Amino acid sequence: MGTQASIHALPVQMLPPWRRAVLKVGSNLLAADGGGLTARHASALAQFIAASHAQGKEVVLVSSGAVAAGRALLREHAVGGSDLVARQALAALGQAPMIALWQSLSTRPVAQVLLTHDDLRHRRRYLNARATLRELLALEVLPVINENDTVAVDELKLGDNDNLAAIVAALVDADLLLIASDVDALYTADPRLDHSATPIADVPEITPAVFAMAGGSGSRIGTGGMRTKLEAATKAAAAGIATALFCGSDATTVQALGAGTLRGTLVHAPGSRMQARKYWLRHAPAAPGRIVVDAGAARALAAGRASLLPGGVVDVEGEFHRGDMVEIVDAGRRIIARGLSQYGAVEVRRLSGHHSREIAALLGYSYGGEVVHRDDMATVGTTESAT
Structure with a gap:
């Protein structure tokens, strides 16, 4: 002692x-x-x-x-x-x-x-x-x-x-x-x-x-x-x-x-x-599903200071569950970021293009206004292709 x-x-x-x-x-x-x-x-x-x-x-x-x-x-x-x-x-x-x-x-x-x-x-x-x-x-x-x-x-x-x-x-x-x-x-x-x-x-x-x-x-x-x-x-x-x-x-x-x-x-x-968490987010195995975002969301996410909101989602490919690591890609299927999804693929499809304030009305519940929170996301640039 x-x-x-x-x-x-x-x-x-x-x-x-x-x-x-x-x-x-x-x-x-x-x-x-x-x-x-x-x-x-x-x-x-x-x-x-x-x-x-x-x-x-x-x-x-x-x-x-x-x-x-x-x-x-x-x-x-x-x-x-x-x-x-x-x-x-x-x-x-x-x-x-x-x-x-x-x-x-x-x-x-x-x-x-x-x-x-x-x-x-x-x-x-x-x-x-x-x-x-x-x-x-x-x-x-x-x-x-x-x-x-x-x-x-x-x-x-x-x-x-x-x-x-x-x-x-x-x-x-x-x-x-x-x-x-x-x-x-x-x-x-x-x-x-x-x-x-x-x-x-x-x-x-x-x-x-x-x-x-x-x-x-x-x-x-x-x-x-x-x-x-x-x-x-x-x-x-x-x-x-x-x-x-x-x-x-x-x-x-x-x-x-x-x-x-x-x-x-x-x-x-x-x-x-931040270095340890971002490294894990960039390299942890991802689920087979992907979230496709519009050009505005892609620019905001690439800057590294924004969360992914439902309004920026244009499509969902494959399947994943709440908490899974997913790739976020632009219209050209270039990887913009990787992160933990707050919602499953079925839910993100329903929320696609809608405002965050509509989540509870659309799903009957809400896990928050972000599909992927910026603290749970790491940008990876636009040089990698998801295809």
């Missing part, structure tokens, strides 16, 4: 510039000594979130603590059943007080979002979760995300909120992943066992040697340790997102985050978030 001395031995470094961040808060920072939850450390983290909002930035919160809160509610009762079932029951009980804690500390409305790994593996559910979180951020709401432990049997057994936070960071196109725990940094060895271990401030790349420095779970309350934090940082780096590991129980460290400085470990990403 980190100490005050080791925290202040860490150099102060600048955080990468960010507009949207995912903040993961571990159970140890919320659990009270006598059971239940406490705002002792959470209040400083909430102040950091408020300061970020005041700077025009967006924060998505991934919070542990539901099981600890549920256990406190049943401290006078033995929880029966298997350990897994017991944890599911405790998670269900503890979600409400955990959300209530964050709402009591937040200057903005708080929205609870429960996810499973299945939600993030299936493209349609992935897009639904992505659209919901985008809308919450647009409405200036603080999303508080947790794994849906009550129903996600395999995920609860195998998953943890560190890795969930990394997946969410990619989901919402975050620029930075912040992981707050009771550990102040990555060490050269487990500091609980090796008193000569020293903190590492800067990790250019996560290698097997870096993983070897990580110990196991450091808490009887939480489910993750430094290894899961490095796993999360690896996932984030693959999406072009840097990760900052820091001690969330040190108020000075948390306050410094608001000024853009870090006392902790910064894990770099090899490229920018």
Whole structure:
């Protein structure tokens, strides 16, 4: 575990510039000594979130603590059943007080979002979760995300909120992943066992040697340790997102985050978030269907600053489903862009040439005004032919 001395031995470094961040808060920072939850450390983290909002930035919160809160509610009762079932029951009980804690500390409305790994593996559910979180951020709401432990049997057994936070960071196109725990940094060895271990401030790349420095779970309350934090940082780096590991129980460290400085470990990403996402969009396998657009839409999409709206669609070739990668071509069948379609081929045919405001009337529902959102699209030029 980190100490005050080791925290202040860490150099102060600048955080990468960010507009949207995912903040993961571990159970140890919320659990009270006598059971239940406490705002002792959470209040400083909430102040950091408020300061970020005041700077025009967006924060998505991934919070542990539901099981600890549920256990406190049943401290006078033995929880029966298997350990897994017991944890599911405790998670269900503890979600409400955990959300209530964050709402009591937040200057903005708080929205609870429960996810499973299945939600993030299936493209349609992935897009639904992505659209919901985008809308919450647009409405200036603080999303508080947790794994849906009550129903996600395999995920609860195998998953943890560190890795969930990394997946969410990619989901919402975050620029930075912040992981707050009771550990102040990555060490050269487990500091609980090796008193000569020293903190590492800067990790250019996560290698097997870096993983070897990580110990196991450091808490009887939480489910993750430094290894899961490095796993999360690896996932984030693959999406072009840097990760900052820091001690969330040190108020000075948390306050410094608001000024853009870090006392902790910064894990770099090899490229920018946009570079990583655009590369994936350009090279991921596409569905056999294609969307044909008119000249005006082709020019707007080629400039790289526009979404594809129904009015610009003139034809749909082949078949694809909501969430599939599709090629967008001009009248000469030259590839203009590739992206994730918000609607299936049958739906896009019905919407072709219509205004976005007509979507709900035409389909009876709406997934948004764009056929392909610009954040889910990469231009590829007009030199390639789709035929």
